[in-house]
Amino acid sequence: MSTTIADQVVEQVNTASEAIRNISEIHEIDIATTPREVVWQDGKIKLYHFKRESTPVAKTPVLVSYALVNRWEMMDLQPNRSFIRKLLSEGVDVYLIDWGYATRMDRYKTMEDYILGHINDCVDFVRKEHQLDAINLLGVCQGGTFSLIYASLFPQKIKNLITLVTPVEFDIEEGLLFRWAKDMDVDAIVDGFNGVIPGDFLNTGFDLLKPMGKTRKYLNLPTTTRDKGKLMNFLRMEKWVADSPDQAGETYRCFIKEMYQQNKLVNGTFKLGGKLVDLSKINMPVLTIYASGDHIVPPAATKPIHDMVGSKDKELLEFPGGHIGVFVGSRSQKMLTPAIAKWLLKRD
Amino acid sequence: MKTQFDTFLEGQKKAMDFWKEASKKAVDQWSESIGAPKAKEDFLSSWFKSQKELWEEAMKVPNLQEAFDQTPEQLQQWASKQTEMAQKWMSFYAENAEKLGVKIPSVNGFSNTAFNTPKAGNWNAWVDQSNKWIQDNILAKLPYPQGFHYQNFNELYEALHHYWEPLQQMMKHGITDWKGIEAFLKPEAYKEIVGQFMGFKPINDLSSMLEQANHYFEQYTEWLQKIAGQPEDWKANWSKFTNFGDGSVNPVFQAVMDINNTVREGLESLYNVAGQTREMEMAKLVKDIQFSYIAFILKTVDMQSRVFQAGQYALPDAIQEVYDKLKAGEQMPDYQQFFTSYINVLEKYMIEVLESKSYSVLQSEVTKAGVTVKSKLDTLVELSLADFPFLMSSHADEVALETGALRQKIRTLEGRLAELEAKLGGSITAAETISTDPRETLLSGIGIANMASKDDLKKIKGIGPKLEGMLNSIGVYTFEQLSKMTEAHYDLVDELIDAFQGRARRDKWADQAKDLV
Numbered sequence: 001m002s003t004t005i006a007d008q009v010v011e012q013v014n015t016a017s018e019a020i021r022n023i024s025e026i027h028e029i030d031i032a033t034t035p036r037e038v039v040w041q042d043g044k045i046k047l048y049h050f051k052r053e054s055t056p057v058a059k060t061p062v063l064v065s066y067a068l069v070n071r072w073e074m075m076d077l078q079p080n081r082s083f084i085r086k087l088l089s090e091g092v093d094v095y096l097i098d099w100g101y102a103t104r105m106d107r108y109k110t111m112e113d114y115i116l117g118h119i120n121d122c123v124d125f126v127r128k129e130h131q132l133d134a135i136n137l138l139g140v141c142q143g144g145t146f147s148l149i150y151a152s153l154f155p156q157k158i159k160n161l162i163t164l165v166t167p168v169e170f171d172i173e174e175g176l177l178f179r180w181a182k183d184m185d186v187d188a189i190v191d192g193f194n195g196v197i198p199g200d201f202l203n204t205g206f207d208l209l210k211p212m213g214k215t216r217k218y219l220n221l222p223t224t225t226r227d228k229g230k231l232m233n234f235l236r237m238e239k240w241v242a243d244s245p246d247q248a249g250e251t252y253r254c255f256i257k258e259m260y261q262q263n264k265l266v267n268g269t270f271k272l273g274g275k276l277v278d279l280s281k282i283n284m285p286v287l288t289i290y291a292s293g294d295h296i297v298p299p300a301a302t303k304p305i306h307d308m309v310g311s312k313d314k315e316l317l318e319f320p321g322g323h324i325g326v327f328v329g330s331r332s333q334k335m336l337t338p339a340i341a342k343w344l345l346k347r348d
Numbered sequence: 349m350k351t352q353f354d355t356f357l358e359g360q361k362k363a364m365d366f367w368k369e370a371s372k373k374a375v376d377q378w379s380e381s382i383g384a385p386k387a388k389e390d391f392l393s394s395w396f397k398s399q400k401e402l403w404e405e406a407m408k409v410p411n412l413q414e415a416f417d418q419t420p421e422q423l424q425q426w427a428s429k430q431t432e433m434a435q436k437w438m439s440f441y442a443e444n445a446e447k448l449g450v451k452i453p454s455v456n457g458f459s460n461t462a463f464n465t466p467k468a469g470n471w472n473a474w475v476d477q478s479n480k481w482i483q484d485n486i487l488a489k490l491p492y493p494q495g496f497h498y499q500n501f502n503e504l505y506e507a508l509h510h511y512w513e514p515l516q517q518m519m520k521h522g523i524t525d526w527k528g529i530e531a532f533l534k535p536e537a538y539k540e541i542v543g544q545f546m547g548f549k550p551i552n553d554l555s556s557m558l559e560q561a562n563h564y565f566e567q568y569t570e571w572l573q574k575i576a577g578q579p580e581d582w583k584a585n586w587s588k589f590t591n592f593g594d595g596s597v598n599p600v601f602q603a604v605m606d607i608n609n610t611v612r613e614g615l616e617s618l619y620n621v622a623g624q625t626r627e628m629e630m631a632k633l634v635k636d637i638q639f640s641y642i643a644f645i646l647k648t649v650d651m652q653s654r655v656f657q658a659g660q661y662a663l664p665d666a667i668q669e670v671y672d673k674l675k676a677g678e679q680m681p682d683y684q685q686f687f688t689s690y691i692n693v694l695e696k697y698m699i700e701v702l703e704s705k706s707y708s709v710l711q712s713e714v715t716k717a718g719v720t721v722k723s724k725l726d727t728l729v730e731l732s733l734a735d736f737p738f739l740m741s742s743h744a745d746e747v748a749l750e751t752g753a754l755r756q757k758i759r760t761l762e763g764r765l766a767e768l769e770a771k772l773g774g775s776i777t778a779a780e781t782i783s784t785d786p787r788e789t790l791l792s793g794i795g796i797a798n799m800a801s802k803d804d805l806k807k808i809k810g811i812g813p814k815l816e817g818m819l820n821s822i823g824v825y826t827f828e829q830l831s832k833m834t835e836a837h838y839d840l841v842d843e844l845i846d847a848f849q850g851r852a853r854r855d856k857w858a859d860q861a862k863d864l865v
Contacts, residue, residue: 104744108752108800117759176702183705183712192719194726194741195748208702212695218501219688250752250799274787274822274844 019225029235032073034085036096040125044100045118047125050088057091058341058348060136060159063126064096065119065150067142068251069202071243072096074327075140077236083327083337090341097122097143102248107195109248111146111255112273119150123157134159134284136344141165141297141323145259148305149272152281160347161309162287162340165294165323167301168279168308171263174298176209181260190249197252199244209295237328266304279305285313285347287340289326296323315343398429505687507541512683515667519680522671524664538663539656554649558642565638630731637724644717651710658701662694669693749800756796756823760788787822790840794832797825805830807864810855818845830861 040047064084066072075083075096087094097118102109126135137158139147144166151158172178190197207213217234224230264270270277286309290302299318306316319336321329326336402425508515523529529538666689670681681689701707730740763785802825805816822844824830833841838852 104741105748105751107745107748108798109755110752110798113752113755117755176699179703179705180708180711183708185712185716188716189719192716192723194723195745210695211698211702212691215501215504215691216688219505219684219691271821274785 015222015226018227019222022225022228022231025228026232026235029232029239030079031236031239032076033079034076034082034088039095039129040122042118042121044102044106045122046098046100047122048096048098050084050094050096052088052093056093058093058345060132060134060344060348061093061095061126061130062087062136062138062162062344063122064094065137065139065143065147066096066099067140067144068099068102068114068245068247069142071240071245072098072140073243074240074324077240077328078233081328081330081333083332086333086337087341090338092341092344095122095126099245101245102196103246104194104196106248108250110250111149114251115146115150116153116273119146120154123150123154127157132159133157136160136162138162138164138340139166141167142255145255145265148265148279148282148309149270149277151284152277152279153272153275155281155283158284160285160287160344161282162289162343163302163305164289165291165297165302165326166288166305167259167297169263169266169301169304170260171266172298172300174300175295177205177296178260178298178301180205181256184256184261186253186256186261190253193249195249197247197249199246202247203241203244206296233328266308279308280310282309283311285315286311287315287317287343289317289319289336289340291319291321291323291326293321293325294323313347402429504541508687508690509683512686515686516680518667519670519674519686522668522675524668524671526660526664529663529667538659541659554645558645561642561645562638565634565641626731630728633724633728633731637721637728640717640720640724644714644721647710647714647717651707651714654701654707654710655698658697659694662690662697665693666690745800749798752798752800753796756791756798760792760796763788764792786840786843790837790844791823793834793837794824794829796823797829798823799825801826803827803864808855808857808860810851810857815845815848815851818847827861827864830857831865833858833861 035051036048037051038046039049064072064075066075076085079085084094084096099114099118123135123137127133134157137147137151137160139145139162141164144163145168147161148163148166148168151161170178170181193201224234258264258270262269265277265279268276268278286305288302288305290297290299292299294302303316306314317336317339319326319331321331326332518524518528666686669689670686674680726741730742799820802820805811805819805825805827806813808827808830811819819825819841822841824841833852835853838857841852842849
């Protein structure tokens with residue numbers, strides 16, 4: 001490309017001018033802007049109910065169980081492209097569990113505590129609040145794995161189950177995380193970190209999945225800065241990435257060992273609270289959603305859910321995009337959230 | 349204080365000075381040989397005049413905020429004046445240069461490549477500076493300091509930029525073998541570039557680095573042992589010790605110094621308090637840290653070199669790619685485009701390494717060694733502060749352990765409550781929440797424990813590693829729990845664990861455990 005100096009100068013000056021304007025206008029990076037209230041709380045764990053202006057079309061509310069890794073705000077990142085907001089506008093009543101930030105006090109918190117304790121408490125709260133025997137459960141990523149376990153132990157409490165980019169089959173060849181986890185000395189790591197796994201440690205791993213990711217980000221910075229909208233979304237994403245909670249050590253140990261390394265859910269040997277977890281006991285309608293370009297939870301890890309559940313009414317839905325695109329992409333707004341709402345309403 | 353606005357103005361001024369000087373030189377030279385061109389009057393003076401007006405207008409602004417608000421418009425106006433001038437200047441140059449016997453390919457020949465010649469240094473500086481300003485200000489808005497990564501990127505981008513001219517030559521001629529590349533780009537320089545991509549601090553002289561680390565730890569240990577018997581001398585010794593090490597820039601040595609500093613922070617205020625045996629324990633810990641640290645360095649070097657090797661192939665490939673495109677008639681990419689395609693190739697090769705089993709194992713070992721160093725340091729710091737009335741990490745752990753047990757106990761009680769409610773006529777949660785769960789019944793009888801308070805159950809005759817694991821999985825961890833078992837509990841164990849039926853009763857676990865409690 002042979003641009004003249006003049007072109008380059010103009011380009012540069014325009015970029016710089018726009019950048020000055022844009023940067024000077026930013027005072028706050030707003031995420032998670034959908035109005036909500038805390039309706040139940042147990043220590044750090046909060047249950048949100050998202051406010052809505054109209055009566056929900058669906059009679060049965062949906063409870064969202066996000067992963068312990070990273071924060072749920074991903075589902076409400078950009079005001080104009082919020083997964084939660086869109087779900088509300090499609091007529092669904094939404095509750096969400098905020099896991100808070102694990103600290104030293106939580107080092108012995110187990111998967112049993114999270115699933116049989118917190119998820120169960122939240123499910124019971126929503127059931128009681130709506131005077132329903134069963135409600136809808138939507139699990140995201142690791143939160144989806146928890147939801148599957150929960151739904152298999154308490155099928156009578158769940159009316160419909162949706163899993164979003166949820167790993168269940170861990171013995172796969174794709175996906176760097178899945179490869180690395182097999183060789184990981186998780187005992188040394190949990191004990192070495194004194195039972196609290198730093199969020200930064202996890203982020204370092206995620207960064208390595210695309211080694212040039214940061215470089216590309218900085219390379220595009222001047223262009224990004226020039227566009228106010230792009231700049232804000234860039235900053236929102238950065239804010240979210242940085243806000244990576246530490247992990248309760250015992251839960252982390254169990255998840256890496258019994259899921260990633262021993263693949264116990266698929267082998268049918270996973271026990272929680274002394275009970276064997278059998279996914280074929282899941283009998284309610286199940287919607288399994290996977291992302292075709294997911295490099296964190298590859299389709300091969302997600303799709304087997306569809307075959308493992310015992311439900312007669314089940315559906316497998318492919319989202320054309322990546323792990324994060326599921327929540328923030330334009331296709332998520334146009335295609336995915338409406339599809340979820342439609343599926344739920346049909347089974348309300 | 350210098351504001352960003354000032355920086356911009358400075359950049360502008362530098363740029364203008366450059367043009368002014370360049371134009372003056374050219375005009376003077378040509379004036380001598382071909383007489384003053386008319387064009388001089390036509391555009392140069394009007395350009396200077398309008399610049400001057402623009403500047404004067406800009407300087408009138410009373411306060412910084414207003415100046416800031418106006419800057420984008422002013423810069424755009426200014427840029428359009430530069431464009432106008434540059435175009436006129438170029439056609440003027442084209443018109444007159446031939447008269448001087450200078451052959452010009454075309455006006456557009458004054459292109460990107462020429463832009464990067466040293467003559468355009470001021471321009472480059474301005475462009476770089478404004479880019480940097482944008483990026484720095486964005487970074488300031490980010491929720492956590494990315495300074496390290498960003499600085500890394502900047503250095504890297506610049507480092508490779510330095511080789512942009514030879515790289516273009518290589519692309520033009522399709523030089524992709526390393527011998528050819530080395531003529532332009534030395535292997536050490538390339539290694540540094542690849543290393544920086546990964547955020548590595550390349551370790552070049554491993555043996556001397558290890559020697560330094562070793563020496564450091566030796567002295568540290570010696571020092572701890574020497575003063576073990578004389579707590580009153582701690583203070584004097586310590587301040588002497590903190591001056592050891594010259595804060596050399598060697599990254600590994602620096603890290604060792606960091607360890608030292610961490611410990612020092614913890615120790616500074618307790619010279620006269622620490623007991624004798626503790627120093628010995630600390631000395632031992634330091635020794636352990638040393639070994640873990642050296643293992644960490646060695647494995648890190650191994651890991652780095654794998655990534656470097658992967659990076660070797662990326663540059664030739666990226667050059668070849670452009671060469672092929674040039675042959676097919678495409679244009680030479682600009683630096684940013686080349687950089688982008690280079691990192692794409694590099695990433696591809698890196699992922700190949702990251703996907704390999706050997707890398708995965710190595711990464712795990714590096715992590716383990718790193719985490720071990722950290723964990724032992726924590727212990728070292730806690731030991732050094734043991735006489736102070738602080739709540740220590742290990743105390744917090746005990747509280748956490750208690751809380752965990754309480755959580756489990758509450759769940760059991762909730763279950764029993766629900767069960768009772770159900771029997772009494774039931775509330776909404778009752779029937780579904782809990783059935784009669786053998787595990788809960790067992791634990792409510794023998795008590796709750798968890799893995800942190802775990803005993804070695806294999807000491808009980810009849811319990812091997814496998815059965816022990818099974819017992820743990822149903823919540824049985826301690827001799828105390830076993831000692832409380834009754835016949836009814838033995839039945840529950842049989843109900844919960846399919847294998848080893850009847851063993852608990854046969855081997856009288858409760859009796860055996862009572863002796864071990």
